[in-house]
Amino acid sequence: MAIPQLSAAQLEAAREAATQARRARAELKEQVKEGAVSFSEALDRAVADDTLSRIKVVDLLRSMPRVGVTRAGEIMENLQIAPNRRIRGLGRHQVERLQDLFK
Structure with missing residues (x-):
C-alpha cells in the first residue's frame, strides 16, 4: 500500500491534530x-x-503518586496486562480490576 501524498495544508492540519492529541494525553x-x-x-x-x-x-x-517503574510493572503483571497495552486495548475485566485497585 502506497503512502498517500498530502498537500502542505493537509500536512499542517495533521501535525496540529497530533499535537493537540499529545497535549490532551499529557494534560490527563x-x-x-x-x-x-x-x-x-x-x-x-x-x-x-x-x-x-x-x-x-x-x-x-x-503518573500516579508513589507509583514508579517497578510498582507499575508489578501491577501490570499482577493484573495480567501486557506491558505495551493501551487503554483502548483493555478488556472489561481488566478495567474493573484497575479501578478496584485504586478506589
Whole structure:
C-alpha cells in the first residue's frame, strides 16, 4: 500500500491534530499526578474518549503518586496486562480490576 501524498495544508492540519492529541494525553496524566483527577476518573475518561484511549496503561499508572517503574510493572503483571497495552486495548475485566485497585 502506497503512502498517500498530502498537500502542505493537509500536512499542517495533521501535525496540529497530533499535537493537540499529545497535549490532551499529557494534560490527563498531569491531572492524575497532581491529584486533581483520581485514577478511576482518568480511566473512565480514557475509555470514553478516542484520543485519551491511546495512553499506555503503564504511563497512566506511572503518573500516579508513589507509583514508579517497578510498582507499575508489578501491577501490570499482577493484573495480567501486557506491558505495551493501551487503554483502548483493555478488556472489561481488566478495567474493573484497575479501578478496584485504586478506589
